Amino acid sequence: MSLDADIKAAAEVLGKGGVILYPTDTIWGLGCDATNQKAVEKVYRIKERVQDKSLIILVSDIVMLGKYVIEIPETAEELIASVSEPITIIYPAGRNLPKNVLASDGSIAVRIPRHQFCQDLLREFGKPITSTSANLSGTPNPYSFSGVVEPVKEAADFIVSVAHQSLSRPKPSTIVRIDKNGEIQVLRN
Numbered sequence: 001m002s003l004d005a006d007i008k009a010a011a012e013v014l015g016k017g018g019v020i021l022y023p024t025d026t027i028w029g030l031g032c033d034a035t036n037q038k039a040v041e042k043v044y045r046i047k048e049r050v051q052d053k054s055l056i057i058l059v060s061d062i063v064m065l066g067k068y069v070i071e072i073p074e075t076a077e078e079l080i081a082s083v084s085e086p087i088t089i090i091y092p093a094g095r096n097l098p099k100n101v102l103a104s105d106g107s108i109a110v111r112i113p114r115h116q117f118c119q120d121l122l123r124e125f126g127k128p129i130t131s132t133s134a135n136l137s138g139t140p141n142p143y144s145f146s147g148v149v150e151p152v153k154e155a156a157d158f159i160v161s162v163a164h165q166s167l168s169r170p171k172p173s174t175i176v177r178i179d180k181n182g183e184i185q186v187l188r189n
Contacts, residue, residue, distance in 0.1 A: 003117070006160050011124040018157030019043055021148065024058070024131050025086045025115035026173050028142040030156065031058075034068075034128040037098035043130055044100070046155040049137040054103040056088050056173075057110050058131045060122035065110060068128055070095050075182040080112055086173035087111065090187070092180050101130070111173055117162060133172070141172060 010020045010031075017039045020031045030046060032039035034057040044051050059065045062080070066072060070093040079087060094101070094108030102108050111131065113119060122129060133141045134148045134156075142148040153159060175188040 003120075003162055006162055007117070007120050007124050010121055010158055010160055013158040014039075014125050014127075014129065017042075019046060019155070020158045020160060021134050021153060021156040022117070022121070022160040023115070023145075023162065024118055025111075025113040026131075026171070028134040028145055028148050029131045030134045030152070031129040031131060033125075034101050034130050035097060037100055040098060040100045040130060043132060046152060047132065047135070047137050049132075051100050052104065054107075054109060055101055056131045057097070057101060057108065057128040058113055058118055058122060059110055059128045060119060061112060064122070064128065065112065068094055068096055069108060069110065071180075073178050073182040075184060076178050079176070079184070083174075084114075086113065088173045088175045090175065090177040092178070097128075107177075109175065117160070 010022060013020055014033050017036050019039065019042050022029055022031050030043050032043050059068065069091040076089050079089065088109050088111040090107050090109045093106050097108065134152050135142055136149060177185045177187055
């Protein structure tokens with residue numbers, strides 16, 4: 001399947017509430033329409049993960065980000081513009097998203113990937129996509145397609161065909177929390 005065909009097929013599956021297995025800017029991930037509560041529930045079931053642990057979502061740019069967080073602190077915009085490595089920012093309050101995507105305090109973890117496939121998919125789909133490691137909860141993160149276990153592959157509604165042979169970067173994204181005052185706290189580096 002060509003890259004364009006993969007993107008169109010993945011976007012179609014996402015639009016129908018399905019879950020995709022796809023390469024991200026960090027690891028292989030499970031993605032669904034982050035605005036669809038039932039699709040998000042399916043991701044939790046595939047991962048055998050408790051819903052108390054919120055998910056990271058991907059957005060294409062600052063404009064899309066603004067639709068799903070209540071406020072974008074200036075500090076966040078500066079980080080997004082200046083950091084070249086994948087960075088996930090936890091914003092104090094999300095909006096237009098189901099409760100099972102948000103943390104219990106209403107915060108939301110969001111990343112704007114620089115990864116071409118992710119960007120193309122986000123633009124084609126037009127809404128945020130979940131980005132959680134394509135593994136069973138508590139097991140190692142898959143840095144290549146071959147690291148994804150069979151039960152996860154079998155449960156996905158669509159498997160992206162690109163990048164099966166390549167390795168992603170050797171670690172997940174850096175995660176920072178930005179509070180209401182714009183203060184940054186590094187949670188994972």
